[in-house]
Amino acid sequence: MHNVDCTDFIPAGDGYRKPCVSTSQEFLLPSEMGADDLLARVRQEFRHHAEPPRMLQRTWYDSFDWRLYANNSTLEDTRDGNEHTLVWRILKGNQGDARLKLKKAPRFAWDLPQGHFRERLEPVLEMRELSPKLRIRSRVNTLRILNKDEKTVAWVVVEENTLPRQKGLRAGKLDNRVSVIQVRGFPKPSVEVAELLQQQGLSPAQGDLLQTALSMFGEAPGSYSSKLNLELDPAMRADEASKLILQRLLDIMMQNEAGTRIGTDTEFLHDYRVAIRRTRSALSQIKAVFPKQIVDRYKTEFAWLGQITTPSRDLDVYLLTFDKYRDSLPVSMQADIEPLRDFLIRHQKLENRALVKAMDSARYRRIITNWRSFLEQPVNERSTLKNAGRPVLEVACARIWRIYRVALREGNAINAESPAEALHDLRKTCKKLRYLMEFFQSLFPSSDIKELIRTLKSLQDNLGDFQDYEVQVSTLKEFSHQMVAEGQVPPDTLLAMGILIDGLERRQHQAREEFADRYSGFSQPHNQERFRQLFASSH
Numbered sequence: 001m002h003n004v005d006c007t008d009f010i011p012a013g014d015g016y017r018k019p020c021v022s023t024s025q026e027f028l029l030p031s032e033m034g035a036d037d038l039l040a041r042v043r044q045e046f047r048h049h050a051e052p053p054r055m056l057q058r059t060w061y062d063s064f065d066w067r068l069y070a071n072n073s074t075l076e077d078t079r080d081g082n083e084h085t086l087v088w089r090i091l092k093g094n095q096g097d098a099r100l101k102l103k104k105a106p107r108f109a110w111d112l113p114q115g116h117f118r119e120r121l122e123p124v125l126e127m128r129e130l131s132p133k134l135r136i137r138s139r140v141n142t143l144r145i146l147n148k149d150e151k152t153v154a155w156v157v158v159e160e161n162t163l164p165r166q167k168g169l170r171a172g173k174l175d176n177r178v179s180v181i182q183v184r185g186f187p188k189p190s191v192e193v194a195e196l197l198q199q200q201g202l203s204p205a206q207g208d209l210l211q212t213a214l215s216m217f218g219e220a221p222g223s224y225s226s227k228l229n230l231e232l233d234p235a236m237r238a239d240e241a242s243k244l245i246l247q248r249l250l251d252i253m254m255q256n257e258a259g260t261r262i263g264t265d266t267e268f269l270h271d272y273r274v275a276i277r278r279t280r281s282a283l284s285q286i287k288a289v290f291p292k293q294i295v296d297r298y299k300t301e302f303a304w305l306g307q308i309t310t311p312s313r314d315l316d317v318y319l320l321t322f323d324k325y326r327d328s329l330p331v332s333m334q335a336d337i338e339p340l341r342d343f344l345i346r347h348q349k350l351e352n353r354a355l356v357k358a359m360d361s362a363r364y365r366r367i368i369t370n371w372r373s374f375l376e377q378p379v380n381e382r383s384t385l386k387n388a389g390r391p392v393l394e395v396a397c398a399r400i401w402r403i404y405r406v407a408l409r410e411g412n413a414i415n416a417e418s419p420a421e422a423l424h425d426l427r428k429t430c431k432k433l434r435y436l437m438e439f440f441q442s443l444f445p446s447s448d449i450k451e452l453i454r455t456l457k458s459l460q461d462n463l464g465d466f467q468d469y470e471v472q473v474s475t476l477k478e479f480s481h482q483m484v485a486e487g488q489v490p491p492d493t494l495l496a497m498g499i500l501i502d503g504l505e506r507r508q509h510q511a512r513e514e515f516a517d518r519y520s521g522f523s524q525p526h527n528q529e530r531f532r533q534l535f536a537s538s539h
Contacts, residue, residue, distance in 0.1 A: 469508035
């Protein structure tokens with residue numbers, strides 16, 4: 001039983017059809033029982049009014065990484081003729097559905113009109129694009145259950161669902177479902193209808209229709225994650241474990257390749273690049289497990305992959321940050337910054353085309369093919385490499401502990417007079433440490449290593465902000481010169497960009513002032529002891 005808006009499949013119109021939030025029970029219609037047979041049985045027992053049957057086209061949307069489903073919700077576009085109704089449904093809990101009539105489904109949350117629906121969707125979806133996950137056709141029959149005063153006291157909604165042929169799925173039949181919807185203030189009629197349905201052999205539905213339909217084809221909501229999600233055996237050879245880590249990273253890259261090529265959803269390229277950075281870090285930081293010629297070759301190749309993806313990603317970031325840039329300016333100057341957005345969009349399209357061209361090259365295909373082939377080869381039973389045959393737990397602890405001590409040494413040397421380069425070096429070391437801890441996270445007690453990663457992340461956020469503000473200042477200056485060279489920038493835009501750069505420089509200064517406190521929290525004796533117990537005492 002769950003809370004619903006009782007206009008789910010009910011035509012809007014007269015006084016009987018006003019939205020009301022109440023409760024619903026959903027049942028599965030046995031395959032041997034037709035919808036008409038069931039409705040005839042209900043009509044025999046209850047005073048009723050039958051609505052005309054309706055044919056609905058229903059499409060469930062979510063982001064590539066299932067952010068809505070992970071947030072206990074679904075987003076359904078129900079098309080009745082030419083009219084679209086977007087329904088945000090909470091799967092568990094007491095929150096009613098939100099619905100919005102539109103001419104077409106949105107691609108991003110910011111495509112929605114300002115209002116409650118967008119305010120609920122935007123924080124969950126963030127910058128991700130909506131994509132259709134499943135399309136279903138439903139023939140819907142609706143009975144209004146009436147009392148002696150001809151007032152609607154419950155609804156019975158029968159859905160006959162079919163799956164049309166679509167990408168990756170064949171056409172087929174789905175569960176037919178019956179919903180009994182209680183009208184607020186009239187609990188008894190819906191209970192009586194539900195009892196009748198159970199007497200007719202209907203059983204309560206387990207799971208929502210989206211999940212049930214996907215499971216028929218071996219799919220599941222939430223099937224994608226950019227996390228490593230590995231369970232390593234502490235006694236496993238280090239070279240075998242390293243190949244598992246690198247295979248998982250390659251899989252993440254390949255899952256994001258198609259979306260990266262399209263270029264509209266920026267998170268595909270983001271996840272793709274993170275997998276590249278992690279791969280480069282693993283090749284550099286997990287020492288003496290692979291032959292030197294292999295390591296050197298693929299460090300070069302993955303550095304190239306990083307280079308070809310950087311320009312497009314940089315422009316993505318500036319476009320994602322643009323609204324914050326604009327809002328940080330005085331209201332009187334906010335319109336003046338819009339030519340910068342046009343510049344960014346134009347150049348982002350150019351860089352995406354250049355990236356796709358590079359990904360179509362023979363070099364790119366060769367890297368991916370040969371790298372996968374190497375990772376899938378069994379490791380040599382005997383190896384002369386120092387760490388290849390050692391238990392992965394020993395190798396992980398030794399390396400993490402060493403990089404942690406480097407981070408402490410670099411951090412302890414930083415004072416108020418230290419140059420920016422010292423903070424940049426510490427940022428790089430912390431990134432190496434973070435990646436190593438994430439690679440081998442499954443080897444350690446979950447609560448302990450997650451807490452240390454959180455502590456490290458707090459320092460990383462500060463160091464990252466300091467670096468990002470510096471890069472943004474430099475890049476915005478370059479953009480202003482480039483816009484002038486292209487002859488498409490009004491003087492007021494350059495003035496607004498100057499004000500924006502001043503604000504970024506102030507934020508960088510603020511991040512520099514906050515560093516001492518962040519580093520103090522990271523390096524406090526209690527945390528040092530926790531690192532020592534987890535890593536130094538385990539090998």
